[in-house]
Amino acid sequence: MLKTAHAQTPSAPLDLVIFGGAGDLSVRKLLPALYMAHLHNNLPASTRIHALGRQPWDREVFLGFVQEKVTPFIAAAAREGDTWQRFLDRLNYVCLDATQSADYQALGQALQNGSDRVYYLATAPTLFTEICAHLASADLIDATSRVVLEKPLGHDLASAQAINDEVGRYFQESQIFRIDHYLGKETVQNLMVLRFGNTIFEPLWRSPYIKSVQITVAESVGVGSRAGFYDGTGALRDMVQNHLLQLLCIVAMEPPVSLDPDAVRDEKLKVLRSLRPMTVADVARDTVRGQYGAGASNGESAIGYLKEDNVPGDSGTETFVALRAHINNWRWANVPIFLRTGKRMAERRSEIVIEFADLPYRLFTDSPRQSVNRLMIRLQPEEHVQLQMMAKEPGSGMRLRPVNLNLDLESAFTERRAEAYERLLMDVIKGRLTHFMRRDELEAAWTWVDPILEGWAQLNEKPKTYTAGSWGPAASSALMAREDSAWVEEA
Structure with a gap:
C-alpha cells in the first residue's frame, strides 16, 4: 500500500541539498525561489542550503558565482537591506562528484546533526539511481528524508520503471517528490x-x-x-x-472525495488509464x-x-x-x-x-x-x-x-x-504530496506515450x-x- 506524507512544519534543522547546485536550473529557478521563500519568512529558521557540484570551488568562490549569476533572476528591489546577505549566510558549497561514493563523506560532514534532509536531484536522470545508492551507503537517508526528482523521469516506460524501482529501494513512495513545475x-x-x-x-x-x-x-x-x-x-x-x-488530468478528472494527496492523484490516474x-x-x-x-x-x-x-x-x-x-x-x-x-x-x-x-x-x-x-x-x-x-x-x-x-x-x-518552484519547494519542505506525481501516474503516462514513439519509429517519416x-x-x-x-x- 502506498504511504502518504502528511503536511507538517519541520521542527528539526533542515538541510536542503541541491545536486547540480551550480547548474542552469539551480541558477534560474531553485536559488531564486528559495530566496523569495527566505525573504517572506517561509523557510524554517535553521534551514541550510547546500549546493553540490564538481567545480573545485570553496564557499567564497561559490558565493561570488551566486552574486554574478543568480541575482539577475531576482528583482533588485527584493534584495534591498540585509535580507540578501542573510540568505547568503544560509548557503554552502560542497565539491562532489555524484558518481564517486567517497565524495559523500564530505557531504555528510556538512549536514547539521539530526536534520531533516531534502535532496533535490537537478541532474541528468541517468544519475538519479546512483546518487540515491551513494546517499544510502553514506548513511545519509532516514525516515524524514525526502528526494525531489526532476523530469524527464526515464526515456520510456521500461527506463522509468527501472528508476522508480531503484529509487524505491532507498526512499518510501511518501518520500519521493516527482516534480512538474506546471x-x-x-x-x-x-x-x-x-x-x-x-x-x-x-x-x-x-x-x-x-x-x-x-x-x-x-x-x-x-x-x-x-x-x-x-x-x-x-x-x-x-x-x-x-x-x-x-x-489534461486536471481538466478531465472526476471530483476527488477529498484534497488528500492520494485522493487527488487517484482521479488523475483514472484519466491517464482512460x-x-x-x-x-x-x-x-x-x-x-x-x-x-x-x-x-x-x-x-x-x-x-x-x-x-x-x-x-x-x-x-x-x-x-x-x-x-x-x-x-x-x-x-x-x-x-x-x-x-x-x-x-x-x-x-x-x-x-x-x-x-x-x-x-x-x-x-x-x-x-x-x-x-x-x-x-x-x-x-x-x-x-x-x-x-x-x-x-x-x-x-x-x-x-x-x-x-x-x-x-x-x-x-x-x-x-x-x-511555481517556490510554491512546490515549500510543499516539499512541508511534506505535501498533492501536486507531485505518484509512481503509477508516471508509468501510466509512459504507457500511453510509448506506442506513439513506436508508431513514429515504424512509420519512419x-x-x-x-x-x-x-x-x-x-x-x-x-x-x-x-x-x-x-x-x-x-x-
Missing part, C-alpha cells in the same frame, strides 16, 4: 477551484456540451544550450509525457511531428534546428508535436482532446481552451459566423481566465461579436503570487519543417479542421 502554477491550482469550488460549470463539463479541448504549451525560444540533451529526447518526451498530460491507446494507424492520422527551420523569432532572425550547436545535421528529432487524443469514459466520450507543444513558435504561450458545443439552431443569421463559447485559461506569460461569450454589436441588426468576461486574479487578490516564429506545420491546423475546430489563434 502543477505549481497559481492558475493550474485555481483550475481545481474553478471546477470543484463552483456550480456554474459542472453540469456543462462533459460531452455533449463540450465540443473540444485544446492544451497548448508554446515556446518562442529554440533549444539553445540544451541541444545535446534535447536531441536525444524530443518534444513528446520533454513536454507531452509530463506537462501536457498533467494539465486515454485511448494509439495504433500505428492512429499515430499516422492523429499526430503531427515538426522541426523548426530558419525564420524570425522574438524580433530577430533564427537559425533552423539542424544548424544549432550539438545537433546532428540529419537529426530526425521533433521540436513540435500536435496530436488528437480521446478519453474513453462517459464524461468525455466523443470529445477530441488536442495537445500541442513546440519550440520557436510565434509566441510564448501556455493555455487551456475549453470550446463548448455549437448551438443546435442558428437564430442570429445576420452574424457571419457560428456563435462560439470558450473558456480560456492562460498559464503564461500572464495568468488569467476568460470566458468568451457572444454579444450584439452596436447598431442596427443582430450581428454578434465575441466578448470576454475576465476573471482578473491579480486585481482581485492583493496577496503576493509565488512562482521525417518531421515536417515549419518556419521559426510560426505556429508550426500546416498539418496541425488540418488535424483540427477534421473536427470542425481550429486552434484559438486561427479561429
Whole structure:
C-alpha cells in the first residue's frame, strides 16, 4: 500500500541539498525561489542550503558565482537591506562528484546533526539511481528524508520503471517528490477551484456540451544550450509525457472525495488509464511531428534546428508535436482532446481552451459566423481566465461579436503570487504530496506515450519543417479542421 506524507512544519534543522547546485536550473529557478521563500519568512529558521557540484570551488568562490549569476533572476528591489546577505549566510558549497561514493563523506560532514534532509536531484536522470545508492551507503537517508526528482523521469516506460524501482529501494513512495513545475502554477491550482469550488460549470463539463479541448504549451525560444540533451529526447518526451498530460488530468478528472494527496492523484490516474491507446494507424492520422527551420523569432532572425550547436545535421528529432487524443469514459466520450507543444513558435504561450458545443439552431443569421463559447485559461506569460461569450454589436441588426468576461486574479487578490518552484519547494519542505506525481501516474503516462514513439519509429517519416516564429506545420491546423475546430489563434 502506498504511504502518504502528511503536511507538517519541520521542527528539526533542515538541510536542503541541491545536486547540480551550480547548474542552469539551480541558477534560474531553485536559488531564486528559495530566496523569495527566505525573504517572506517561509523557510524554517535553521534551514541550510547546500549546493553540490564538481567545480573545485570553496564557499567564497561559490558565493561570488551566486552574486554574478543568480541575482539577475531576482528583482533588485527584493534584495534591498540585509535580507540578501542573510540568505547568503544560509548557503554552502560542497565539491562532489555524484558518481564517486567517497565524495559523500564530505557531504555528510556538512549536514547539521539530526536534520531533516531534502535532496533535490537537478541532474541528468541517468544519475538519479546512483546518487540515491551513494546517499544510502553514506548513511545519509532516514525516515524524514525526502528526494525531489526532476523530469524527464526515464526515456520510456521500461527506463522509468527501472528508476522508480531503484529509487524505491532507498526512499518510501511518501518520500519521493516527482516534480512538474506546471502543477505549481497559481492558475493550474485555481483550475481545481474553478471546477470543484463552483456550480456554474459542472453540469456543462462533459460531452455533449463540450465540443473540444485544446492544451497548448508554446515556446518562442529554440533549444539553445540544451541541444545535446534535447536531441536525444524530443518534444513528446520533454513536454507531452509530463506537462501536457498533467494539465489534461486536471481538466478531465472526476471530483476527488477529498484534497488528500492520494485522493487527488487517484482521479488523475483514472484519466491517464482512460486515454485511448494509439495504433500505428492512429499515430499516422492523429499526430503531427515538426522541426523548426530558419525564420524570425522574438524580433530577430533564427537559425533552423539542424544548424544549432550539438545537433546532428540529419537529426530526425521533433521540436513540435500536435496530436488528437480521446478519453474513453462517459464524461468525455466523443470529445477530441488536442495537445500541442513546440519550440520557436510565434509566441510564448501556455493555455487551456475549453470550446463548448455549437448551438443546435442558428437564430442570429445576420452574424457571419457560428456563435462560439470558450473558456480560456492562460498559464503564461500572464495568468488569467476568460470566458468568451457572444454579444450584439452596436447598431442596427443582430450581428454578434465575441466578448470576454475576465476573471482578473491579480486585481482581485492583493496577496503576493509565488512562482511555481517556490510554491512546490515549500510543499516539499512541508511534506505535501498533492501536486507531485505518484509512481503509477508516471508509468501510466509512459504507457500511453510509448506506442506513439513506436508508431513514429515504424512509420519512419521525417518531421515536417515549419518556419521559426510560426505556429508550426500546416498539418496541425488540418488535424483540427477534421473536427470542425481550429486552434484559438486561427479561429
